[in-house]
Amino acid sequence: MSLRIIATGGTFDKQYDPLSGQLIFGDSILPSLLERARITAPYRFEPLLALDSLDMQDAHRQQVCEACARSDEAHIVIVHGTDTMRETAEVLGRAALPKTIVLTGAMVPCRIDGSDAQFNLGFACAAATLCEPGVYVAMNGQIFPWHAVRKNRNAGWFEAS
Amino acid sequence: MSLRIIATGGTFDKQYDPLSGQLIFGDSILPSLLERARITAPYRFEPLLALDSLDMQDAHRQQVCEACARSDEAHIVIVHGTDTMRETAEVLGRAALPKTIVLTGAMVPCRIDGSDAQFNLGFACAAATLCEPGVYVAMNGQIFPWHAVRKNRNAGWFEAS
Amino acid sequence: MSLRIIATGGTFDKQYDPLSGQLIFGDSILPSLLERARITAPYRFEPLLALDSLDMQDAHRQQVCEACARSDEAHIVIVHGTDTMRETAEVLGRAALPKTIVLTGAMVPCRIDGSDAQFNLGFACAAATLCEPGVYVAMNGQIFPWHAVRKNRNAGWFEAS
Amino acid sequence: MSLRIIATGGTFDKQYDPLSGQLIFGDSILPSLLERARITAPYRFEPLLALDSLDMQDAHRQQVCEACARSDEAHIVIVHGTDTMRETAEVLGRAALPKTIVLTGAMVPCRIDGSDAQFNLGFACAAATLCEPGVYVAMNGQIFPWHAVRKNRNAGWFEAS
Numbered sequence: 001m002s003l004r005i006i007a008t009g010g011t012f013d014k015q016y017d018p019l020s021g022q023l024i025f026g027d028s029i030l031p032s033l034l035e036r037a038r039i040t041a042p043y044r045f046e047p048l049l050a051l052d053s054l055d056m057q058d059a060h061r062q063q064v065c066e067a068c069a070r071s072d073e074a075h076i077v078i079v080h081g082t083d084t085m086r087e088t089a090e091v092l093g094r095a096a097l098p099k100t101i102v103l104t105g106a107m108v109p110c111r112i113d114g115s116d117a118q119f120n121l122g123f124a125c126a127a128a129t130l131c132e133p134g135v136y137v138a139m140n141g142q143i144f145p146w147h148a149v150r151k152n153r154n155a156g157w158f159e160a161s
Numbered sequence: 162m163s164l165r166i167i168a169t170g171g172t173f174d175k176q177y178d179p180l181s182g183q184l185i186f187g188d189s190i191l192p193s194l195l196e197r198a199r200i201t202a203p204y205r206f207e208p209l210l211a212l213d214s215l216d217m218q219d220a221h222r223q224q225v226c227e228a229c230a231r232s233d234e235a236h237i238v239i240v241h242g243t244d245t246m247r248e249t250a251e252v253l254g255r256a257a258l259p260k261t262i263v264l265t266g267a268m269v270p271c272r273i274d275g276s277d278a279q280f281n282l283g284f285a286c287a288a289a290t291l292c293e294p295g296v297y298v299a300m301n302g303q304i305f306p307w308h309a310v311r312k313n314r315n316a317g318w319f320e321a322s
Numbered sequence: 323m324s325l326r327i328i329a330t331g332g333t334f335d336k337q338y339d340p341l342s343g344q345l346i347f348g349d350s351i352l353p354s355l356l357e358r359a360r361i362t363a364p365y366r367f368e369p370l371l372a373l374d375s376l377d378m379q380d381a382h383r384q385q386v387c388e389a390c391a392r393s394d395e396a397h398i399v400i401v402h403g404t405d406t407m408r409e410t411a412e413v414l415g416r417a418a419l420p421k422t423i424v425l426t427g428a429m430v431p432c433r434i435d436g437s438d439a440q441f442n443l444g445f446a447c448a449a450a451t452l453c454e455p456g457v458y459v460a461m462n463g464q465i466f467p468w469h470a471v472r473k474n475r476n477a478g479w480f481e482a483s
Numbered sequence: 484m485s486l487r488i489i490a491t492g493g494t495f496d497k498q499y500d501p502l503s504g505q506l507i508f509g510d511s512i513l514p515s516l517l518e519r520a521r522i523t524a525p526y527r528f529e530p531l532l533a534l535d536s537l538d539m540q541d542a543h544r545q546q547v548c549e550a551c552a553r554s555d556e557a558h559i560v561i562v563h564g565t566d567t568m569r570e571t572a573e574v575l576g577r578a579a580l581p582k583t584i585v586l587t588g589a590m591v592p593c594r595i596d597g598s599d600a601q602f603n604l605g606f607a608c609a610a611a612t613l614c615e616p617g618v619y620v621a622m623n624g625q626i627f628p629w630h631a632v633r634k635n636r637n638a639g640w641f642e643a644s
Contacts, residue, residue: 019476038318040319041302108338121283123286124283126291142200179639360623361623362624441604448610
């Protein structure tokens with residue numbers, strides 16, 4: 001079984017820019033993370049977008065949907081910002097592709113101490129391997145169907161809706 | 162659904178002792194890792210053993226088996242050394258408990274740069290959540306049934322046997 | 323010989339806030355850094371301010387100056403934001419206290435991968451131990467007198483002026 | 484003023500070998516550390532040896548001494564294992580080269596959480612920049628002349644002798 005891992009940006013992949021003092025996007029950290037994970041299952045990495053999910057527009061969501069549609073792999077992990085992860089999941093859910101698509105992200109960037117990124121990536125990869133075709137959000141050690149999840153912004157976690 | 166996470170030591174949990182210059186066991190890193198993962202699903206952590214898996218004897222494997230048998234949670238992750246992970250999985254497999262038990266570990270200690278520990282922990286937690294009752298080894302981004310896995314010591318990974 | 327280490331905030335000490343997605347100030351990382359450095363020379367840590375140096379006003383600089391004046395230790399390291407480090411150094415330089423005062427900071431927060439914070443702290447502690455009384459900026463592996471240094475914002479380093 | 488930084492191995496530079504489970508030597512971490520430190524002062528890095536200092540023989544110490552003698556830079560930092568740092572310092576001290584030579588190392592490898600390596604490297608670079616010609620051990624936030632220092636193995640630190 002093969003996995004496709006698609007980067008779209010999000011907190012997970014932000015890095016610090018010493019000149020501006022801002023968190024920005026550069027090269028994705030995912031290739032080095034996947035190497036570190038010593039994965040022997042076949043997988044392909046696709047750097048599709050590099051966006052804060054608050055900046056994600058309908059056209060971007062369409063791009064994500066098309067990337068999933070044309071993916072040779074039927075098991076897909078999408079690394080995505082948490083703020084509009086549910087919205088992208090909904091677009092993918094309504095598209096009803098015959099694939100297992102798992103969205104994940106991080107509350108703390110992977111390059112910052114105390115990040116949840118590596119755990120979440122591992123969790124999402126197993127979920128994408130094991131779940132029935134459908135669209136899911138995998139965060140906080142839980143797997144939510146796309147139509148029954150929301151981000152609780154005050155608490156900083158995802159919960160059933 | 163609740164998860165039990167049992168520590169038994171292994172490379173995953175080794176730490177550096179500045180006085181002896183050796184990698185030893187102290188307090189498990191798992192509680193801080195699980196907190197960092199921001200898990201909202203209910204789980205319980207059990208620090209059972211702190212052993213290099215090469216030092217694990219039949220009596221220790223029996224202890225692991227009993228810990229699984231008396232666990233209130235039916236979904237269990239065991240963090241274990243890689244060298245004899247298969248042997249412990251076999252003892253658990255033959256016990257045929259009506260639970261989902263997933264063994265994982267790390268090729269590089271969690272406290273050392275470039276570790277696979279956090280990815281593997283996330284991967285194993287999702288596998289323990291989703292798999293049918295049975296005993297599995299979750300390493301290298303793959304899920305192996307207990308009776309069909311071996312560690313390839315030369316390559317440093319697990320593979321189907 | 324005793325050292326006083328004064329925290330004023332700055333990039334060095336910023337941490338990530340998962341709820342706002344911003345880099346903010348919380349408890350200083352300096353006590354844990356100093357413990358990790360295994361310093362056996364006597365030193366005292368003083369958390370004086372927690373500010374982005376762009377937000378530092380004359381009154382804050384006066385506070386820093388007073389903290390140096392009343393310090394029992396004659397060798398002082400000040401961890402400071404880089405953007406106005408020179409301005410604070412000038413206020414301290416004009417005060418002409420009979421003490422060795424070394425300002426340092428970081429271009430990347432200590433909690434982010436690839437930070438220069440620990441190196442700079444070590445460099446500044448040695449400079450504060452060894453330099454003649456006076457006020458210095460210790461950054462980029464160099465020690466600059468307060469009146470002959472500027473930050474090159476385009477390059478992201480300090481240089482002689 | 485130029486600096487030469489010479490690697491000889493030691494705990495500072497050990498890395499984990501996933502196949503053997505041992506701490507071994509590979510490529511030195513120093514070039515990436517020095518880059519991260521954003522040093523603008525001119526310096527040259529010389530990977531001379533890669534040894535546990537307990538394995539260092541007279542011939543190795545002679546090699547270190549010759550490297551210092553032929554160094555174009557008069558300010559030298561040597562990264563060395565802690566166990567026989569004093570012995571190498573003595574060989575260098577008796578050679579009485581007209582240079583400032585500072586030996587440093589780490590109690591915890593740089594690649595392991597909680598390491599003192601980066602602080603010590605920064606501390607040693609400033610000491611090498613500022614001290615009079617002579618041979619020094621820079622550890623634990625202190626600068627010891629070569630003839631008046633010993634490692635306290637039980638406590639895990641250096642102290643005046």
